[in-house]
Amino acid sequence: MTAAPAAGATLVTGIGELVTCVAEPRDRDLGIVRDAALVVEDGRVAWLGPAADAPAADRRLDLEGRAVLPGFVDSHSHLVFDGDRAAEFAARMTGERYDGGGIGVSVAATRAADDDRLRELVRRRVAEMRAQGTTTVEIKGGYGLTVADEARSLRIARELTPETTFLGAHVVPPEARGERAAYVELVTGPMLDACAPHARWADVFCEPNSPHAFTEEESRAVLVAARDAGLGLRVHGNQLGPGPGVQLAVELGAASVDHCTFLDDADVDALVDAAGTTVATLLPGVEFSTRSPYPDARRLLDAGVSVALATDCNPGTCYSSSMPFVIALAVREMGMTPGEAVWAATRGSAASLRRDDVGRIAVGGPADLAVLDAPSHLHLAYRAGVPIARTLVTTPSAAE
Ligand SMILES: N=CN[C@@H](CCC(=O)O)C(=O)O
Numbered sequence: 001m002t003a004a005p006a007a008g009a010t011l012v013t014g015i016g017e018l019v020t021c022v023a024e025p026r027d028r029d030l031g032i033v034r035d036a037a038l039v040v041e042d043g044r045v046a047w048l049g050p051a052a053d054a055p056a057a058d059r060r061l062d063l064e065g066r067a068v069l070p071g072f073v074d075s076h077s078h079l080v081f082d083g084d085r086a087a088e089f090a091a092r093m094t095g096e097r098y099d100g101g102g103i104g105v106s107v108a109a110t111r112a113a114d115d116d117r118l119r120e121l122v123r124r125r126v127a128e129m130r131a132q133g134t135t136t137v138e139i140k141g142g143y144g145l146t147v148a149d150e151a152r153s154l155r156i157a158r159e160l161t162p163e164t165t166f167l168g169a170h171v172v173p174p175e176a177r178g179e180r181a182a183y184v185e186l187v188t189g190p191m192l193d194a195c196a197p198h199a200r201w202a203d204v205f206c207e208p209n210s211p212h213a214f215t216e217e218e219s220r221a222v223l224v225a226a227r228d229a230g231l232g233l234r235v236h237g238n239q240l241g242p243g244p245g246v247q248l249a250v251e252l253g254a255a256s257v258d259h260c261t262f263l264d265d266a267d268v269d270a271l272v273d274a275a276g277t278t279v280a281t282l283l284p285g286v287e288f289s290t291r292s293p294y295p296d297a298r299r300l301l302d303a304g305v306s307v308a309l310a311t312d313c314n315p316g317t318c319y320s321s322s323m324p325f326v327i328a329l330a331v332r333e334m335g336m337t338p339g340e341a342v343w344a345a346t347r348g349s350a351a352s353l354r355r356d357d358v359g360r361i362a363v364g365g366p367a368d369l370a371v372l373d374a375p376s377h378l379h380l381a382y383r384a385g386v387p388i389a390r391t392l393v394t395t396p397s398a399a400e
């Protein structure tokens, strides 16, 4: 049946495969509609269904059989930084281990950059993400590590996304070594006060396997203070070895615990019990860039854990902004099916931000769409390294 024409609307037709991701989270069903069309009006999806039933609209954009997906949700990135650490990456490729010590290099360069330079660097990195199909991005601070530098990092990030994360507890900065307790007091006191107005989330690098990061007790202090200040919680946990990060995240009801590379049975059990509350966000670009073992995604999915994928785009452990690259790694290296990987990069990642408006395509929702120069989502992993994904722009100038 054909609906009434939509005024001021764009009909996107010729969609070979429309991946809606509207199923219940436990099903991880991609909700595919073949030979589909959708109508976009005022930035929202006004109609979707089989192309044969599509209403008329003012404008028409024919995708000639391409696949359309929810725009990727990149729920873990550190885009506010200056400086270059390519030599650190090269050293790792010849056997150096990552221990977080290089973060200090980025902190020095970030502190030295003026606001305009930092803003331009972040803007370019977000544009790079959008060009690859990402429409929602979370951005952390964490390379300032003074009250003023963390506050301005978040202020700048907030200009580009509502999903900003306070990460004053990234590492203990060089000038505070030997005074860890005083630094934690700074983070939980004046730094949190200055940053909370610009942040939705707080995060901590909880990692006993790095001398630069934070212990379980230090991490708990930071997270509890942030929660009391009204921020949602996220945790960097179990990245470099076994540790307390996952259990702490679950105990405090964090929305996400990220990395999850080294998990024991009790960690997996805790994540199963917390499914629907705490998402395990896997960041396989990090294992690629640090030559580390990949997290066991198959074990987590089979156990019933809520799983997300994100880039962790940062200058140290993964300087890639590409969600398609992450999807390809998840399929090739972590035993995820292409469908599970797409789900985790969209709906799963949205859940880790406690968002149910993005990561899916539904009538009434935002028209945050990715289009592939390919007929199906399978091509994201199949054509690894080929730039087939981009954000779909449906404004009049893009339509025919
Ligand atoms: N592990 C902590 N933070 C980042 C790396 C930061 C850096 O090395 O600059 C991560 O998520 O891997």
Ligand SMILES: [Zn+2]
Pocket (backbone or CB within 6 Å): 076, 077, 078, 236, 312, 314
């Ligand atoms: Zn990170």
